[in-house]
Amino acid sequence: MTRVLVPSGALGLAFDRNALAAGISSHPDIIAIDGGSTDSGPFYLGSGQSKYSRAAIASDWRLLMEARARIGVPLVVGSAGTCGTDSTVGWMTDITRELARELGQQLRVALVKSSVDPAYLVQAWRAGTMAELADAPPLSAARLNELSNAVALMGVEQICAALETGADIIIAGRATDTATIAALPIRNGDSPGAAWHAAKVAECGALCSTDPLSGCVLVDVDDQGFEVGALAAQARCTPDSVAAHMLYENADPYILHEPGGFLDVSKASYVATSNGRVRVTGSSWIRSTAYRVKLEGAYLAGYQTTILAILRCRRYVKHAAEWATRLSRLVKNRIYTSMQLTDDDFDFETRLIGIDAALGHLETASVSPVEVGVLGIVTASSQELSLEIARLINPYMLHMPLKHDENLPTFAFPYSPAETPRGALYEFGLNHTLELDDPMQIFAVEVLQIGPGHD
Amino acid sequence: MTGPVSKRLRIRSKNAGPFAITVDIFCPDNSTFVRVCNKLEISVVAALYAVPVDTVRRYEVSALNVLKFSFTRPVVQGSRFDRDMHGAQFAVLLEELGRP
Numbered sequence: 108m109t110r111v112l113v114p115s116g117a118l119g120l121a122f123d124r125n126a127l128a129a130g131i132s133s134h135p136d137i138i139a140i141d142g143g144s145t146d147s148g149p150f151y152l153g154s155g156q157s158k159y160s161r162a163a164i165a166s167d168w169r170l171l172m173e174a175r176a177r178i179g180v181p182l183v184v185g186s187a188g189t190c191g192t193d194s195t196v197g198w199m200t201d202i203t204r205e206l207a208r209e210l211g212q213q214l215r216v217a218l219v220k221s222s223v224d225p226a227y228l229v230q231a232w233r234a235g236t237m238a239e240l241a242d243a244p245p246l247s248a249a250r251l252n253e254l255s256n257a258v259a260l261m262g263v264e265q266i267c268a269a270l271e272t273g274a275d276i277i278i279a280g281r282a283t284d285t286a287t288i289a290a291l292p293i294r295n296g297d298s299p300g301a302a303w304h305a306a307k308v309a310e311c312g313a314l315c316s317t318d319p320l321s322g323c324v325l326v327d328v329d330d331q332g333f334e335v336g337a338l339a340a341q342a343r344c345t346p347d348s349v350a351a352h353m354l355y356e357n358a359d360p361y362i363l364h365e366p367g368g369f370l371d372v373s374k375a376s377y378v379a380t381s382n383g384r385v386r387v388t389g390s391s392w393i394r395s396t397a398y399r400v401k402l403e404g405a406y407l408a409g410y411q412t413t414i415l416a417i418l419r420c421r422r423y424v425k426h427a428a429e430w431a432t433r434l435s436r437l438v439k440n441r442i443y444t445s446m447q448l449t450d451d452d453f454d455f456e457t458r459l460i461g462i463d464a465a466l467g468h469l470e471t472a473s474v475s476p477v478e479v480g481v482l483g484i485v486t487a488s489s490q491e492l493s494l495e496i497a498r499l500i501n502p503y504m505l506h507m508p509l510k511h512d513e514n515l516p517t518f519a520f521p522y523s524p525a526e527t528p529r530g531a532l533y534e535f536g537l538n539h540t541l542e543l544d545d546p547m548q549i550f551a552v553e554v555l556q557i558g559p560g561h562d
Numbered sequence: 563m564t565g566p567v568s569k570r571l572r573i574r575s576k577n578a579g580p581f582a583i584t585v586d587i588f589c590p591d592n593s594t595f596v597r598v599c600n601k602l603e604i605s606v607v608a609a610l611y612a613v614p615v616d617t618v619r620r621y622e623v624s625a626l627n628v629l630k631f632s633f634t635r636p637v638v639q640g641s642r643f644d645r646d647m648h649g650a651q652f653a654v655l656l657e658e659l660g661r662p
Contacts, residue, residue, distance in 0.1 A: 145580050148640035148647050242581035242617070242634040351626055354586050358578040358632035360621050408642060458645065465651045469612055469636070472658060486642060534641045535580040 108329040109292040109302075110135045115322035116311035118142040118167050118184055119159030122322030126338035130323050131174045136295075138175055139287040141310060142199070143186025145403060145535070146356070153255045153405035153533025155194035164188075165202050172206055172276070181270060183277040183287045185261075190403075191281030192256050193222040199278050204557045213558035214276055217269040220551045221261055221280030223402065225254040227549070228541075236542040238399070241358075243538040250406075255533060257404035262366030263302075264546035266290035272554050280550075281403065283365055284310040292328035303370040304390035305333035307363055308352050315352040316383075318342035332388035334380060343383030350377050366401075366546070368394040397542050400549075404537035409454075410490040411529040412497040414483040416504040417519040424461075426509055427479040431457040434481075434507055438500045445499065453496055454486040481518075490528055497526040571598070575653035580639035583611075583649045584632040585656060595627040607631050610655050 112135035115122040119142070130138075143151075147158045157164065168184075175182040188195020196218055207214050229248045231237050239246075258281035267290050269277040279287065285306035292302035305326040313321045321339030335344055353372055354360050361373040375389045418424055435457060442448050442455075460480030463470035483500060487493040504525070506515045543549065555561075570590040578584040587602070589595035599622055608615040617634040637644045646652070 145639070146577055146648060149580070150640070240581075244581075244638065347626060351588075351628070354584070354623070354626075354628060354630060356576050356578055356584065358582050358584050358619065360623050360628075360630055454642065456643070465646050466655065467645050469610070469652075469655060471610075471655060532642060535638055538579070538581045 108327055109137075109295045109297050111288050111291065111305070111309070111326050111328070112138045113288060113309040113312055113324050113326070114138065114140050114171060115167075116141065116314055117144070119163040120322075121163070121167060122312070123339045124170065125340070126321055126323035127170065127174060129338045130325055131178055133325060134178060135180060135325065137180055137291045138171060138182045140171065140184050141186055141284050141287065142184045143189040143191050143281065144284070147189065149405040149533040149535045150531070152190040152192065152258065152403060152535075153407060154531065155190065155192040155256050157188035157195055157198060159189065161202065164199070165206060168202060169206050169210070172203070172210060172212065175275065176210070176212055181274060181277060181291075183266065183279065183290070185266070185279045185282035185284070185287035187278050187280060190256070191221055191258050191279070193220050193280065196220055196278055196280050200555070203276060203278065207558045211559055214556070215272070215274050216276045216278060216555045216557055217272045217274035218553045218555065219261060219265050219269050219277065219279040220553065221258045221282070223257045223259050223549055225251050225257055225404075228254070228257060228402070231541055237402070237539045238542070240401070240538045240540060244536055246537070246539070250536065253406055254404040254536065255407050257402060257537065259541060259549055260366065260401045260403065261550055262286045262400065262546070263290040263293050264367065265550045265552075267294045268547060268552050270294060272552065274554065283401075285363070285365065288326070296330070297328045298330050298332065299392035300370060300390040301331070301333040301387070302328050303363065303365060303392055304372055304375065304387060305335060307370065308335050308349055308387070311352070311355065313337045313339065313342055314355065315349050316342040316344045317348055332386060332390070334384055334386045336382065336384035344385045345383075346377035346379055346385055349385045349387065350375075364401075367398045368392055398546055399540040399542050402537045402539050402541055403535070405533045406536045408532045408534040409486040409488060410493050411532050412485045412490070412493040413527045413529055414485070414497050414500060414504055414525050415521060416481045416483075416525070417478055417521065418481060419478045419519060420516065423509065423516065423518070424476060424479050427459050427462055427481070430507070430509055431459060431481060433509065434503055437507065438503050441503075442496060442499060446496070452487065453492070455496070455500065456484045458482045458484070486532060490530065494526060494528050501525055570594070573653045573656050575649055575651070577635070577639055577649040578632055581635055582632055583635050583652055584630065585653060587629040587656065589627040589629070592624075592627055595624065595629065598629055602629060604631075607633070607656075610659065611652065612636060
C-alpha cells in the first residue's frame with residue numbers, strides 16, 4: 108500500500124494548515140502537488156511565466172518543505188510555475204534554493220525538464236510521429252517553427268526516473284495533473300488502474316469532497332483499489348463526490364488518456380467506509396502498444412491595448428449596439444486615412460459589457476442594463492502600434508454621438524489614460540501527441556544539491 | 563426545463579483542455595434525470611452553442627444522474643476572439659433554456 112498526501116489542487120492556492128498537519132501525522136510515503144494547468148489561458152505557456160505570485164508560491168512551498176523535512180519523504184511538484192517550461196522550472200528552483208537557505212535545509216533536488224524545441228517537433232512532424240487529437244488546429248512545419256514555447260506532458264515514467272535519484276524534492280516541468288500522484292504507487296507495484304484513478308480523484312485536492320476549499324486529501328493505493336479521504340475536520344468524501352470528480356474538466360466521464368495508455372473507470376465501484384472516506388475498486392489501466400505523450404504549444408499572435416468607456420445615459424444604453432457599430436466604422440476609416448494602415452495591420456473589436464460581453468452572438472437573454480461598458484480591444488503587430496491606434500480611437504470612445512447632427516456627448520472614462528497596454532497576445536496551437544521510443548527521449552532529469560553552502 | 567424542479571438542477575461548464583468545453587447537468591433525482599435526458603438531444607445543445615452536431619458528444623451517467631455534453635470550443639480558449647477564458651459561462655445558456 109502506498110499513501111499519497113495531496114495538500115491542495117494547486118500550489119499557490121493555500122491550504123488548511125491543520126489538515127496538512129493531520130496529513131503529515133498519518134505518515135504519507137510522498138507529498139505530491141500540482142503546480143499548473145492550461146486553464147488560465149495561453150499567456151503563461153507563451154511567455155514562460157507563472158500565473159501565481161512568487162509570494163503565494165513561496166509561502167505554500169515553505170510549509171510543504173518544512174512538513175517534508177519532518178517526515179523525510181519525497182515532495183513533488185508537477186507543472187511547476189503553471190506552464191512547466193524550463194524557465195518556470197528554473198524559477199521554482201530559485202524559490203526552493205532561497206527557502207532551503209532560510210530553513211537551513213540540505214536537499215537533493217531533482218529537476219525534470221519537459222520543454223521541447225520546436226525544431227525537434229518539425230522533425231517529428233515530418234517523420235510522422237506526431238498525431239492529431241480531436242479538435243486539433245491545423246499544423247504545418249512552418250507553423251511549428253513559429254511556436255514561442257512547447258512542452259510535452261510527462262507521465263509516471265519520468266517522475267519515477269526522478270524518484271530513482273533519491274531526491275528529497277522533485278521539481279517537474281509540465282506533467283499531466285495526475286502523474287505526480289500516480290507515480291510512487293505504480294513504482295511500488297500497486298494497481299496502475301487504482302493509482303491513476305486515485306490520482307484523478309485527488310488532483311484538485313478537496314474538490315472531490317463536500318468541502319472543496321479545504322485543500323488536503325489523502326489517498327491509499329493498494330493492489331486492488333484505493334481509499335480516499337479529505338483531511339480537514341469538516342470535510343467528507345462520499346461515493347458521489349468521488350465519482351463525480353471524473354467528470355471535471357474531462358470530456359469523457361469514463362476514460363482518461365495518459366502517457367502510455369488510458370484509465371477506464373466504467374466498471375469502478377464506490378463504497379463509503381469509515382469517517383467520511385470512500386473505497387474504490389474496479390478501475391482499469393489499459394496499456395497502449397506505442398508510448399505517446401501529449402504536446403502543448405503557444406504562438407505569439409500580436410500585441411493588444413484596451414480602452415474602456417461607460418455609457419450611462421438611457422438613450423445610449425438603449426442604442427449601445429448601434430453606437431458600437433458606428434464607432435467601429437468611423438474609427439477604422441480614420442485609421443486607414445491617418446495611419447495608412449489596412450485591415451491586415453490591425454484589428455479593433457468592441458465588446459458590450461451589460462449586453463453580451465461574455466457570450467457574444469450565443470447570448471439569448473435581453474435585459475435592459477443600467478449602464479453599458481464598451482470594451483475596445485486593439486490588436487496589432489507591436490505594442491507601440493496598438494497603443495497608437497488606441498490613442499486615435501480615444502476621442503471617439505469619449506465623444507461620438509449616435510447621429511452626426513446632435514450635441515457631443517461625453518461618456519465616462521474610469522481612469523486616465525483611458526488606454527491600457529495589455530502586452531503580448533498568445534494563442535494555443537497544438538493539440539497533438541508525440542510517439543516516443545523511450546519515455547525519457549525528450550525529458551531530462553537533473554540533480555542538484557542545494558542548501559546553505561551550496562550556491 | 564421550467565417549473566420548480568429546474569431550480570434544483572445544477573449545471574456546470576468548464577474547459578476540457580483549450581479546444582473543448584464540457585457541460586455537466588447534475589439532476590437531483592432519477593425521474594428528473596430521465597426527463598432531462600429525453601429533452602436534451604445533441605441537436606438542441608449544438609444549436610444552443612452554434613457548433614456542428616458531429617462535434618457534440620453526449621454521455622448519460624445514470625449512476626450519478628448526470629447528463630454530460632462535450633463539444634469543440636466555438637473559439638479556441640484564449641485566442642483573440644475568445645470571451646470566456648474558462649468556459650464557465652456556457653452553462654448559463656442551458657440554465658436559461660426555455661425561460662422567457
